[in-house]
Structure formats: C-alpha cells, structure tokens
Amino acid sequence: MWWRHQAVLRRLPPLRAVAQSPPRWAGGALGCYHGSAPEGRKAKTAPLQARGMVDKFRMRAKGGDGGNGCVSLRRSRSNRVGKPDGGNGGKGGDVILECSRSIWDFSGLQHHMRGGRGGNGVSKNQIGTRGSDKIAQVPVGTVIHLVEGEQPSLVVNKPTRALDPWDIPGSDEHSSVSLNQIDNAVVKDFDGNLSHRHIAPEHNTDGNEAERESNSQSVKQKYLHTYAKPTFSNTNCEVRTYPHPEGIDEKDQTESGDEDFWEDEDEFDIDDEVEEEEEEDSDQQDVQYSVAELTKPGQRLIIARGGEGGLGNAFIMKEMRPSKEYKEEKIARLSTGLPGTETFLILELKSIADVGLVGLPNAGKSTLLSALSRAQPEIADYEFTTLRPNIGSLTYEDYFSVKVADIPGLIKGAHENRGLGHAFLRHIERTKVLAYVLDLAATLNGRKGIPPWEQLQDLVMELEHYQEGLTKRPSLIVANKIDEEGAEEMYEELKRRVQGVPIFPVCAILQEGVPDLRVGLRNLMDDSDPQGIDLSKISVE
Numbered sequence: 001m002w003w004r005h006q007a008v009l010r011r012l013p014p015l016r017a018v019a020q021s022p023p024r025w026a027g028g029a030l031g032c033y034h035g036s037a038p039e040g041r042k043a044k045t046a047p048l049q050a051r052g053m054v055d056k057f058r059m060r061a062k063g064g065d066g067g068n069g070c071v072s073l074r075r076s077r078s079n080r081v082g083k084p085d086g087g088n089g090g091k092g093g094d095v096i097l098e099c100s101r102s103i104w105d106f107s108g109l110q111h112h113m114r115g116g117r118g119g120n121g122v123s124k125n126q127i128g129t130r131g132s133d134k135i136a137q138v139p140v141g142t143v144i145h146l147v148e149g150e151q152p153s154l155v156v157n158k159p160t161r162a163l164d165p166w167d168i169p170g171s172d173e174h175s176s177v178s179l180n181q182i183d184n185a186v187v188k189d190f191d192g193n194l195s196h197r198h199i200a201p202e203h204n205t206d207g208n209e210a211e212r213e214s215n216s217q218s219v220k221q222k223y224l225h226t227y228a229k230p231t232f233s234n235t236n237c238e239v240r241t242y243p244h245p246e247g248i249d250e251k252d253q254t255e256s257g258d259e260d261f262w263e264d265e266d267e268f269d270i271d272d273e274v275e276e277e278e279e280e281d282s283d284q285q286d287v288q289y290s291v292a293e294l295t296k297p298g299q300r301l302i303i304a305r306g307g308e309g310g311l312g313n314a315f316i317m318k319e320m321r322p323s324k325e326y327k328e329e330k331i332a333r334l335s336t337g338l339p340g341t342e343t344f345l346i347l348e349l350k351s352i353a354d355v356g357l358v359g360l361p362n363a364g365k366s367t368l369l370s371a372l373s374r375a376q377p378e379i380a381d382y383e384f385t386t387l388r389p390n391i392g393s394l395t396y397e398d399y400f401s402v403k404v405a406d407i408p409g410l411i412k413g414a415h416e417n418r419g420l421g422h423a424f425l426r427h428i429e430r431t432k433v434l435a436y437v438l439d440l441a442a443t444l445n446g447r448k449g450i451p452p453w454e455q456l457q458d459l460v461m462e463l464e465h466y467q468e469g470l471t472k473r474p475s476l477i478v479a480n481k482i483d484e485e486g487a488e489e490m491y492e493e494l495k496r497r498v499q500g501v502p503i504f505p506v507c508a509i510l511q512e513g514v515p516d517l518r519v520g521l522r523n524l525m526d527d528s529d530p531q532g533i534d535l536s537k538i539s540v541e
C-alpha cells in the first residue's frame with residue numbers, strides 16, 4: 001500500500017510552497033475579502049481589514065466579447081444550395097462605474113470585472129442576445145486614473161422612460177432603462193472622435209477593398225440603426241480559420257478568449273507584498289492621472305466596452321455581396337464577434353468627508369467620532385490605532401447631514417513621510433472643514449506629551465508643509481479630555497494662547513460638550529465667511 005501513499009503525496013504541493021502562498025481570502029493592502037475565510041482564521045484577520053475605508057483601488061475591466069454571427073443556409077426542395085439565414089451576433093456587455101451616494105468607499109468592489117459575452121446569432125436570421133453589463137457602484141468623488149487601455153467615457157443620462165413598475169429595483173444589470181442609457185452613450189461616442197470598426201457593404205465586387213468600404217456610408221448607417229453598436233479600431237479581429245460550422249447553435253458556443261484576462265486573477269487576491277509590487281509597477285507605467293471624475297450620484301462611466309457582435313451570413317450576403325473568390329474569407333472575418341476592450345484603472349476617492357478630525361496620535365479623535373456619530377472606530381490608548389480614515393455621519397434635527405472623518409494620527413515630520421506619512425495627509429485634502437483635536441491632558445499627571453498649543457502649532461505646520469493654504473480652511477478646535485485633573489486650567493491657557501478660531505471644551509469619552517460641538521460644526525458649515533487657523537495667532541512662548 002505504501003506506493004499509493006507515495007502517489008498521493010506526490011500530487012500534493014511541497015510544504016514550503018503551501019506555507020508561502022497566502023490564502024485567497026487574505027485580501028491585500030488595497031483590497032478586500034475575496035470569498036469566505038475559514039472559520040477561526042477570519043476572526044484573526046477581519047479587524048485589520050474592516051478597520052478603515054478603502055480609498056484607493058486598482059481595477060481591471062474587460063468588456064464582454066461580441067457573439068459570433070451565425071453562418072447557416074436554409075435549404076428547401078426548390079433551393080438545394082440554400083439561402084443564407086444566419087443572424088448577427090449580440091454585442092458584448094460593457095463594464096460601467098456608477099456614482100452612488102450610498103457607497104462610502106471601494107471595499108465592496110471586485111478587482112476584476114467583465115461584461116457578459118454577447119450571444120451568438122442563430123439561424124432563421126435571429127440576432128444573438130446582448131451581453132449583460134456589469135455595473136459597479138462607486139462613491140461620490142471617485143477619481144479615475146488610467147494605467148492601461150482606453151479613456152473611459154461618461155454616459156449621458158438621457159431620460160428614457162418612466163420607471164416600469166415591473167422593474168426590480170437594483171437589478172441594474174438587466175434593467176432596460178440602464179441599457180437604453182448605455183446605448184445612447186455608445187452611439188454618441190460613435191459620432192464623436194473615436195474610430196470604430198468599419199462595416200462595409202460590397203456593391204462593387206471587383207473594386208479594391210478600401211474603396212468599397214469608404215463608399216458604404218449609407219449601408220453602415222442602416223446597419224448601425226438596425227443592429228450594430230460601434231466598437232473601437234484597436235480591437236482588430238483577425239480570423240485565420242473559418243470560425244464555426246454552418247447552422248451552428250448558440251448553445252454550442254463556449255466562452256473563450258478571456259482566459260488570459262482571468263489567469264492573473266490571483267495576483268490581485270494574494271498578499272500585501274504582491275499588491276505593493278503591482279502598485280510600484282503601475283507607478284512606473286505611464287499613468288494618465290484624473291482622466292475622469294464621478295461627482296454626481298447617478299453618473300455613469302463606461303470603463304470597458306463590449307465587443308461588437310459578428311455578422312451573420314444573411315447580412316453579409318445581402319448587404320456586402322462578396323465576390324465568390326473572397327466569400328469564405330469575408331464571412332470568416334466578419335462573422336467573428338469582436339473582443340471587448342480592456343482597461344486597467346486606479347480609482348481614488350477624492351472628497352471623503354465634510355469635516356476632518358485632525359490631531360496627534362492618542363488625542364481622542366476616534367473616541368470623538370464615535371461620540372458625534374454612530375461610527376464605531378477602534379479605540380485604544382496606543383498611538384496609530386487608526387490606520388485608515390473612519391467616517392461617521394452626523395445628522396441634525398432638520399435632517400442636515402455632515403460626514404465626519406477621523407484622520408489617522410498626524411505627527412511632526414509627517415510631510416517628510418514620518419509616521420503614517422503622506423498617505424493620510426492626502427485624506428485631509430479631501431475634507432472641507434477641519435476640526436483640530438487637541439489633548440489637554442498630554443502634559444498632565446507626569447505625562448511626557450506636548451502642551452495643546454504646541455500640538456496645534458505642529459499640526460498647522462505639518463499641514464502647511466504638505467500643502468500651502470490647507471489650514472485656511474474653515475476650522476475649529478476641540479479641546480479634548482477636559483475631564484482630566486488640571487485640564488480646566490490647560491483649557492483656559494489654550495484660550496489665551498490661541499486666537500481667531502472657536503474652541504470647544506469636550507470630554508469625548510463621556511460625551512460632555514459634544515452637543516455644543518455639533519452646533520459649532522454646523523455653524524462652520526453654514527458660515528459664509530469662516531476662518532482658518534493663522535500660525536501668527538498661536539503663541540507658544
């Protein structure tokens with residue numbers, strides 16, 4: 001029996017390899033969960049992943065391939081040769097980003113998205129089904145950087161028709177409304193600057209091909225209006241062999257050609273190291289920054305287009321009339337559905353919140369966020385508990401809502417990438433109003449911290465170093481930990497030393513002073529001439 005065991009063992013991967021390759025569910029630095037983690041392990045990794053928002057995300061998208069046109073002959077007793085009756089293939093589905101107010105970050109996105117494949121044409125002149133669109137919802141303020149592929153195009157949201165009561169809410173993928181909208185955009189693009197595959201009829205069988213194709217405007221228009229959606233010139237489709245037998249059925253077709261696209265899927269699912277490497281790679285590539293921005297809910301952006309369906313032999317024979325000698329070749333070329341376009345994008349979140357809580361590590365920002373809103377960030381008495389911004393929503397009696405972000409602890413030298421470095425300074429850029437959270441108790445009871453006014457000076461200087469004018473944003477000061485012994489005196493001293501901005505004494509842990517702070521934040525948002533912080537108005541001597 002030992003040889004059986006040997007055979008089984010040989011089939012297993014070597015132990016070292018197993019240990020090195022992280023599980024698929026581990027996710028990555030910029031990623032999220034993929035699939036479900038085995039019990040036990042999940043509990044260990046979940047807090048790390050769930051801690052903060054995902055504000056940068058890499059995504060590969062591929063439009064669905066167009067379905068093949070059908071090559072079929074309808075024979076009858078009177079017509080033994082047969083009449084071409086193969087229908088055109090359906091267009092592949094697009095991959096679309098949709099801007100939504102109910103989405104906060106990129107944690108729910110997939111790194112790979114692919115539009116559905118168009119159905120193949122069928123005999124009796126039946127057109128293949130259109131591939132389903134894949135729609136990913138992204139937050140308001142998503143900026144798109146292009147690493148590879150075509151520029152995405154914004155879909156013009158034309159009102160199409162009143163909502164059908166039978167439409168299932170949220171079933172965007174199959175919603176006729178969304179498909180209409182997408183079609184509008186596609187046709188619009190065709191009229192624009194992009195070039196597409198040119199479908200030409202062959203009225204003149206002995207002219208040269210290029211000439212024939214340029215003389216085909218009227219039929220092309222007809223073709224577009226009746227069936228085809230345009231695709232792009234770079235999706236050249238070279239067919240060397242006859243694509244499929246006559247009378248082939250849609251069911252016989254299997255999805256193919258996308259294996260390469262999915263082959264590297266694991267790259268995205270593995271670990272931080274690989275993620276970082278990829279990030280470096282994309283840094284080295286010519287990234288086109290900010291090619292598009294989604295700022296309004298409902299906006300849609302096509303990031304990868306479905307390929308055009310191939311033509312059926314009925315259409316080819318009727319509209320293009322190929323010469324006998326080129327017939328087979330022409331049918332082979334035109335009946336193959338075109339592949340969808342591919343893009344590699346980096347999505348980045350621009351404006352993350354109305355209010356940014358800025359403070360040194362341990363000042364109590366996360367505690368304050370949970371006191372102001374229902375957010376439940378991780379709180380601990382060690383520095384850098386917060387590694388990514390947490391966001392909470394503060395709602396007033398009149399339903400006015402303000403988003404508050406707890407920005408990871410800022411330290412002196414952050415602009416030189418010390419501590420958590422640039423990464424979080426970027427988040428501050430994405431807030432409208434700043435609330436400086438100062439720790440009144442940092443020097444009390446033998447603690448070796450720095451006094452609140454110096455904390456403020458350091459914060460202001462760091463922000464200004466990172467981006468000039470950042471501290472001119474409407475600001476207020478939260479003097480936290482007022483409950484500690486000696487904190488009242490510190491607060492009085494702080495008021496003497498800092499001028500020009502409102503200061504709110506707060507005990508975040510007991511929620512004291514929080515109602516006044518809520519009003520203060522609201523006033524700051526409503527104020528027509530709010531003040532920023534002036535370094536010259538902070539006295540540290």
Ligand SMILES: Nc1nc2c(ncn2[C@@H]2O[C@H](COP(=O)(O)OP(=O)(O)OP(=O)(O)O)[C@@H](O)[C@H]2O)c(=O)[nH]1
Pocket residue numbers: 359360361362363364365366367368378379380381382383384385386387407408409410480481482483484506507508509510
């Ligand atoms: N006495 C007192 N302690 C507080 C108060 N607010 C927060 N703390 C404590 O201060 C410590 C740090 O609180 P956090 O809310 O994690 O501070 P943070 O600024 O988010 O820290 P980082 O994540 O490092 O940026 C925790 O032990 C809190 O319990 C307060 O009002 N009074």
